[in-house]
Amino acid sequence: MNRMEGKVAIVTGGARGIGRQIVETFAHEGAKVVYSVDMGTGEYELPNVRHVQLNVTNRAQVAKFVEEVKDEFGKIDVLINNAGITRDALIQKMTEDMWDSVIDVNLKGVFNLTQAVAPIMMENGKGSIVSISSVVGVYGNVGQTNYAATKAGVIGMTYTWAKEFTRKGAAVRSNAIAPGYVETEMMATVPDKVLQPIREKTPLGRLGQPQEIANAVLFLASDESSYVNGHVLEVTGGLKL
Numbered sequence: 432m433n434r435m436e437g438k439v440a441i442v443t444g445g446a447r448g449i450g451r452q453i454v455e456t457f458a459h460e461g462a463k464v465v466y467s468v469d470m471g472t473g474e475y476e477l478p479n480v481r482h483v484q485l486n487v488t489n490r491a492q493v494a495k496f497v498e499e500v501k502d503e504f505g506k507i508d509v510l511i512n513n514a515g516i517t518r519d520a521l522i523q524k525m526t527e528d529m530w531d532s533v534i535d536v537n538l539k540g541v542f543n544l545t546q547a548v549a550p551i552m553m554e555n556g557k558g559s560i561v562s563i564s565s566v567v568g569v570y571g572n573v574g575q576t577n578y579a580a581t582k583a584g585v586i587g588m589t590y591t592w593a594k595e596f597t598r599k600g601a602a603v604r605s606n607a608i609a610p611g612y613v614e615t616e617m618m619a620t621v622p623d624k625v626l627q628p629i630r631e632k633t634p635l636g637r638l639g640q641p642q643e644i645a646n647a648v649l650f651l652a653s654d655e656s657s658y659v660n661g662h663v664l665e666v667t668g669g670l671k672l
């Protein structure tokens with residue numbers, strides 16, 4: 432299928448994990464161009480993928496990059512706010528730096544990209560923004576005060592943008608995905624003694640795969656979800672933390 436045919440898409444955190452799977456899925460679904468944006472390097476052989484090394488916390492760099500995309504293609508159809516980090520500790524041991532760095536990437540990074548891209552979408556009268564929250568932002572989690580705050584914040588921004596970007600009759604949709612535990616490098620640091628109870632608490636009895644998140648993102652990014660706006664889709668195998 433060509434569910435992304437003709438579309439110009441930006442995916443943050445596209446070098447690895449869930450972001451990489453989203454980039455590849457969009458590319459295979461016929462996107463005109465998919466920008467993989469990451470502070471790290473990322474190699475792609477796909478002809479319609481361009482990797483851009485960029486830190487989402489750097490507002491000036493973000494604005495310049497988005498302007499360049501607009502100049503070349505005249506539009507941006509899809510923005511996926513996926514870049515995110517964890518710096519876990521119980522609140523008694525959480526340093527100011529741990530708090531600030533997670534807020535900076537997971538919250539301000541999403542703000543930076545969306546603020547730069549949304550006016551272009553509104554001018555064109557349509558667009559789809561999908562931000563990756565987390566089951567932790569919905570239910571909370573021990574040791575993740577900073578991360579939970581950002582992922583709940585992403586949901587608040589998503590609901591706000593669903594109202595704000597449609598005010599002038601533009602079909603600029605804003606939705607979020609709240610994944611459960613997904614097998615990526617981010618999870619590699621989590622010991623199995625923590626993951627095993629998660630598997631057991633998950634009705635489907637296993638962790639998720641990046642492709643299963645990318646499939647949900649594809650639905651929300653494509654025109655198939657044209658009447659879905661302001662929704663948080665849990666992709667968790669049924670897990671409620």
Ligand code: NAD
Nearest residue numbers: 444448449469470486487513514515565610612613615617
């Ligand atoms: P990951 O660590 O494997 O990949 C994240 C990518 O984001 C990396 O390539 C990293 O370089 C990039 N990144 C980090 N900071 C950046 C910055 N400042 N600027 C640009 N790029 C930056 O993580 P993942 O597991 O693929 O997670 C992707 C998203 O999904 C994150 O927002 C994460 O919070 C969310 N999530 C993941 C899980 C999970 O279980 N893996 C569960 C729920 C939500």
